[in-house]
Amino acid sequence: MSNAVRVGVIGLGTVGQGVVRLLKNNAAEIERRVGRPIVVTHASARDLSRQRDCDLTGITIAADPMTIARDADVDVVVELIGGKDVARELILAAIARGKHVVTANKALIAEQGNEIFAAARAKGVIVAFESAVAGGVPVIKAIREGMAGNRIESLAGIINGTGNYILTQMTEKGESFADALAQAQKLGYAEADPTFDVEGIDAAHKLTILAASAFGTPLSFKSVNTEGITKVTPQDITIAQAMGYRIKHLGIAKRGDNGVEVRVQPTLIPENKLLAKVDGVLNTVLLKGNAVGQVGFYGRGAGGDATASAVVADLVDAARLLAADAKHFVPSLGFQPDAIRELPLVAMDDVQSAHYLRLQVADEAGVLSRITAILAAHDISIEAIIQREPRDDEDATIAIITSVVQEKKFNEALVEMQSLPFVHAGVSRFRVEHFND
Amino acid sequence: MSNAVRVGVIGLGTVGQGVVRLLKNNAAEIERRVGRPIVVTHASARDLSRQRDCDLTGITIAADPMTIARDADVDVVVELIGGKDVARELILAAIARGKHVVTANKALIAEQGNEIFAAARAKGVIVAFESAVAGGVPVIKAIREGMAGNRIESLAGIINGTGNYILTQMTEKGESFADALAQAQKLGYAEADPTFDVEGIDAAHKLTILAASAFGTPLSFKSVNTEGITKVTPQDITIAQAMGYRIKHLGIAKRGDNGVEVRVQPTLIPENKLLAKVDGVLNTVLLKGNAVGQVGFYGRGAGGDATASAVVADLVDAARLLAADAKHFVPSLGFQPDAIRELPLVAMDDVQSAHYLRLQVADEAGVLSRITAILAAHDISIEAIIQREPRDDEDATIAIITSVVQEKKFNEALVEMQSLPFVHAGVSRFRVEHFND
Incomplete structure (x- = not known):
C-alpha cells in the first residue's frame, strides 16, 4: 500500500460513512481502474462516540479536522461537514498545503466557490464537487467534459429529491402539500425544518453550480430567482393534469441574446416529456447543446451511497492527477490494461x-x-x-x-x-x- | 494559432462534416474551455469533388488519408471512414507516430479494439471512442469516470435509433414491421440494406464496448447473443400493451456470480419504467452500480451534429493531455479561469x-x-x-x-x-x- 492515495475524510455523517464503506467494499474494483489503491487513512467527526455504519479499522481518527487538512500524510481531503465557515477554512487550509479537495458542499461552492477555485488554481490543485449536484448522477462531468464540444444553450433539472417526492405524492395520491411533507419527513426524505428543500434554496445552490459550469460565468447564487413549492395546491395539480401537464419543481438556466436567466420554480411540463415522468426522489438534469440537442441524465440525487459514488469518482480523478506519467491517463476501457480480465460467459x-x-x-x-x-x-x-x-x-x-x-x-x-x-x-x-x- | 491543437479529419461524410462545422462554429467556446484553439488543419475524403455542408477553407485536403495519419503537423487524427481494414491501418499508423486518435468506428473498436488499445498504450497515446456508442450521449465517460466508484452490475440500453424508431412506429401507429422500416428508410433513419440495424449487429457492436468498459473485460464481440427485431409483430405489441408492457430492442449486459451475459434482443419492459418511455430515434443507457443504483442517460444516438459533439469532446480530452502542465487540468467550472465571463442577468x-x-x-x-x-x-x-x-x-x-x-x-x-x-x-x-x- 506504499503507493496508495491517502484520503482524509472530514465528516462521518451519512455520506462520510458511505465513502468509507465504498472505498473498502469496492477497493479491488477501484484499484483495477486507478492502478493504485485509494485508502482512507484519516477521518474526523463532531461526535466521536457515535456508532457508525462503516468499518473505521486502520483509520486515524482526529479530534480536530484542521489537523487532517494540514497533515502531510494526507493526499486528498474530502470535506463532508457542510456549513460554510468551518468548511471553507478547512478547504483553504488543505489547498494551501497543495492537497486536492473533494467536497459535497453545494452551499459553500455556490456561495464561495469563486474564491475557493481561485485559491486551488493558484496552488495547482483541484477542488472537485460532482457530489454537490444531483448526488450520484455524474452531471458535472457531463457538462464540463462530455458536452465540451457544445455551446450549452439551456438546462433544466429536477434537482431536489424531497420536493419531487412531495409533488409526486400530491399528484399520485391527491394529498395536500402539508400531508405530503409530513410523509416525506416520516420517511427521512425531508428535514424537521424543510425550508431549504421546499423553498428551493437547496435547488438554487445546485442550479448556481450548473449554470456557471454550463455557461462559463462566475458562480452567482444571488442571481437565482427562487420560488418554492408551498403554494402548489392539489387543485392546481388536478387542473394541470386535465390540461395534459405535470407540475415539477424545476431549476432552469437559459442563455440568450440578452443574457442569462436562472430560476427555481414550480413549473408545468407537458405530460409526454420525460422530465414530467421522473417521479419520487429521483433527480434529472436535461441539457441542451447547440450540437447535440437535448441530453438527459437521471438517478438518485441523495442518500449516502449514491452521493459517496460521486465523491469516489472525484477521488479517482484526483488519483489520476497525482500520477503524472502517461500510464495514468484514463485507460481505454476505464480499467488498467493489466487489470482487464476475461470473465466466463454465461451460456x-x-x-x-x-x-x-x-x-x-x-x-x-x-x-x-x-x-x-x-x-x-x-x-x-x-x-x-x-x-x-x-x-x-x-x-x-x-x-x-x-x-x-x-x-x-x-x-x-x-x-x-x-x-x-x-x-x-x-x-x-x-x-x-x-x-x- | 501557433498553440492550436492540429486535427486531421479522415472521412468527410455526415459526421466528418459535422466535426469541421462544429470546431468552426463553436471555436470561441471550445477555446474558452481548453485554453487553446482546436483547428482542423488536414482532411481527406474518398470523393473530393462532392459538395460538403461545411467550410473547408484553410484545410489541406489530402488525396491519400495515410499522409494525414503520418503527417508530423497533425496532433490528433479523427478517423471517420468506417469499415475495418483501412481504418485499422490508418489508426495504427497514427498511433505509431505518437498521435492521439479519435474514432466513431464501433465495428472496428468492438472487433479489434484490444489490439488497437494495446498499441496506443505502448506509445502513450489515447484512442478515444465516445462517439462510437449512443452518439452524442457521453455514456463512455460516465462509465469509465463518472461511475468509477462503483462495481457496475448491469447495463441496459436502447442503442440503435433505427430499431427504436421502427418499434415506436409499430406501437403508435399499429404499422407492420415492413411498413415501419419503409418509413424509416424514407426518412433516412434506415439504410437501403437495413441488416446491421434491424438484425442487432450495430447494437451488438456498441454493447460489446459498453460491457467491456463496465466490467473491465476484453472486448468480445463474438460473446454477444444477438437477436433482431424482424420477428416482432403488431399483434405482439398490442398484446404486450394490454399486459402493461412495451417492446424495445435492448442491449443488456449483466455480471453475476457465474460470469457475464451479453445480449441484444427484443424485450418487454413494464410501461411505467423510463426505458419504456424512450421513443423514436433517441438512445438511452441505464447503468446499475453497486453504490449509486440505477443511473440513466439519454439523447440523440445518431446524426452528424450529435455524433460530432462526442468526437469534439474526445478532442478536448486529447487537447488537455497534449498540455502536460497543471494549468490544463479540467478547470473547476469547465472553462479556463481567464475565460470565465460575467453575463448580464435577464431581469x-x-x-x-x-x-x-x-x-x-x-x-x-x-x-x-x-x-x-x-x-x-x-x-x-x-x-x-x-x-x-x-x-x-x-x-x-x-x-x-x-x-x-x-x-x-x-x-x-x-x-x-x-x-x-x-x-x-x-x-x-x-x-x-x-x-x-
Missing part, C-alpha cells in the same frame, strides 16, 4: 429471465389447461396470461408472461407445447426485463 | 415564458369574457382554458395556459384581472415549459 441455456410467449392455438376445449400444465410441470410460474377468442375461423391466441426462469427450462417447455397438435405455427417468444432496483 | 420582468393561471371567480355571467378581454388587450394568447362550474356555493374556477409572453406583460394583465370585483383571492400562477427541441 444462453443458463440465462435467467422472464419470458413472454404468444401461441396461436385451435379453438378447442382444454387447450389452456394443457398449456398451463406443461408450464407447471417445468416449475414455471405464470405472472400474466391473456386468452383471446378467435374472430371468424382464425386461431385463438394465448399470451403468457412467466416468472424468471432458466432459459433451458423454458425452451424445454416450449418444445413440448409446440408439439401439441392444437398449437399452430407462428409462436412468438421474447424476454421480459423488469428493471426493479 | 425577471423581461423573462419570456408561458404561464398557467388559476382564478377563483364568482359564478356570474360575463366573467370569462372579461378575463379573456384583458388577456387579449395585453396581446396574450390563450393556449388552453378550463372553466369549472362551482359545486354548491363555492367559487367557479377558471384555469388558463397562455402562449409565451413577457413576464411584465403577464403581471400587468394579472393585476388588472385581480382588480375585477368578481375575481376572488387565491390566485395560482406558475410558469410552463414545453421543452420542444
Whole structure:
C-alpha cells in the first residue's frame, strides 16, 4: 500500500460513512481502474462516540479536522461537514498545503466557490464537487467534459429529491402539500425544518453550480430567482393534469441574446416529456447543446451511497492527477490494461429471465389447461396470461408472461407445447426485463 | 494559432462534416474551455469533388488519408471512414507516430479494439471512442469516470435509433414491421440494406464496448447473443400493451456470480419504467452500480451534429493531455479561469415564458369574457382554458395556459384581472415549459 492515495475524510455523517464503506467494499474494483489503491487513512467527526455504519479499522481518527487538512500524510481531503465557515477554512487550509479537495458542499461552492477555485488554481490543485449536484448522477462531468464540444444553450433539472417526492405524492395520491411533507419527513426524505428543500434554496445552490459550469460565468447564487413549492395546491395539480401537464419543481438556466436567466420554480411540463415522468426522489438534469440537442441524465440525487459514488469518482480523478506519467491517463476501457480480465460467459441455456410467449392455438376445449400444465410441470410460474377468442375461423391466441426462469427450462417447455397438435405455427417468444432496483 | 491543437479529419461524410462545422462554429467556446484553439488543419475524403455542408477553407485536403495519419503537423487524427481494414491501418499508423486518435468506428473498436488499445498504450497515446456508442450521449465517460466508484452490475440500453424508431412506429401507429422500416428508410433513419440495424449487429457492436468498459473485460464481440427485431409483430405489441408492457430492442449486459451475459434482443419492459418511455430515434443507457443504483442517460444516438459533439469532446480530452502542465487540468467550472465571463442577468420582468393561471371567480355571467378581454388587450394568447362550474356555493374556477409572453406583460394583465370585483383571492400562477427541441 506504499503507493496508495491517502484520503482524509472530514465528516462521518451519512455520506462520510458511505465513502468509507465504498472505498473498502469496492477497493479491488477501484484499484483495477486507478492502478493504485485509494485508502482512507484519516477521518474526523463532531461526535466521536457515535456508532457508525462503516468499518473505521486502520483509520486515524482526529479530534480536530484542521489537523487532517494540514497533515502531510494526507493526499486528498474530502470535506463532508457542510456549513460554510468551518468548511471553507478547512478547504483553504488543505489547498494551501497543495492537497486536492473533494467536497459535497453545494452551499459553500455556490456561495464561495469563486474564491475557493481561485485559491486551488493558484496552488495547482483541484477542488472537485460532482457530489454537490444531483448526488450520484455524474452531471458535472457531463457538462464540463462530455458536452465540451457544445455551446450549452439551456438546462433544466429536477434537482431536489424531497420536493419531487412531495409533488409526486400530491399528484399520485391527491394529498395536500402539508400531508405530503409530513410523509416525506416520516420517511427521512425531508428535514424537521424543510425550508431549504421546499423553498428551493437547496435547488438554487445546485442550479448556481450548473449554470456557471454550463455557461462559463462566475458562480452567482444571488442571481437565482427562487420560488418554492408551498403554494402548489392539489387543485392546481388536478387542473394541470386535465390540461395534459405535470407540475415539477424545476431549476432552469437559459442563455440568450440578452443574457442569462436562472430560476427555481414550480413549473408545468407537458405530460409526454420525460422530465414530467421522473417521479419520487429521483433527480434529472436535461441539457441542451447547440450540437447535440437535448441530453438527459437521471438517478438518485441523495442518500449516502449514491452521493459517496460521486465523491469516489472525484477521488479517482484526483488519483489520476497525482500520477503524472502517461500510464495514468484514463485507460481505454476505464480499467488498467493489466487489470482487464476475461470473465466466463454465461451460456444462453443458463440465462435467467422472464419470458413472454404468444401461441396461436385451435379453438378447442382444454387447450389452456394443457398449456398451463406443461408450464407447471417445468416449475414455471405464470405472472400474466391473456386468452383471446378467435374472430371468424382464425386461431385463438394465448399470451403468457412467466416468472424468471432458466432459459433451458423454458425452451424445454416450449418444445413440448409446440408439439401439441392444437398449437399452430407462428409462436412468438421474447424476454421480459423488469428493471426493479 | 501557433498553440492550436492540429486535427486531421479522415472521412468527410455526415459526421466528418459535422466535426469541421462544429470546431468552426463553436471555436470561441471550445477555446474558452481548453485554453487553446482546436483547428482542423488536414482532411481527406474518398470523393473530393462532392459538395460538403461545411467550410473547408484553410484545410489541406489530402488525396491519400495515410499522409494525414503520418503527417508530423497533425496532433490528433479523427478517423471517420468506417469499415475495418483501412481504418485499422490508418489508426495504427497514427498511433505509431505518437498521435492521439479519435474514432466513431464501433465495428472496428468492438472487433479489434484490444489490439488497437494495446498499441496506443505502448506509445502513450489515447484512442478515444465516445462517439462510437449512443452518439452524442457521453455514456463512455460516465462509465469509465463518472461511475468509477462503483462495481457496475448491469447495463441496459436502447442503442440503435433505427430499431427504436421502427418499434415506436409499430406501437403508435399499429404499422407492420415492413411498413415501419419503409418509413424509416424514407426518412433516412434506415439504410437501403437495413441488416446491421434491424438484425442487432450495430447494437451488438456498441454493447460489446459498453460491457467491456463496465466490467473491465476484453472486448468480445463474438460473446454477444444477438437477436433482431424482424420477428416482432403488431399483434405482439398490442398484446404486450394490454399486459402493461412495451417492446424495445435492448442491449443488456449483466455480471453475476457465474460470469457475464451479453445480449441484444427484443424485450418487454413494464410501461411505467423510463426505458419504456424512450421513443423514436433517441438512445438511452441505464447503468446499475453497486453504490449509486440505477443511473440513466439519454439523447440523440445518431446524426452528424450529435455524433460530432462526442468526437469534439474526445478532442478536448486529447487537447488537455497534449498540455502536460497543471494549468490544463479540467478547470473547476469547465472553462479556463481567464475565460470565465460575467453575463448580464435577464431581469425577471423581461423573462419570456408561458404561464398557467388559476382564478377563483364568482359564478356570474360575463366573467370569462372579461378575463379573456384583458388577456387579449395585453396581446396574450390563450393556449388552453378550463372553466369549472362551482359545486354548491363555492367559487367557479377558471384555469388558463397562455402562449409565451413577457413576464411584465403577464403581471400587468394579472393585476388588472385581480382588480375585477368578481375575481376572488387565491390566485395560482406558475410558469410552463414545453421543452420542444
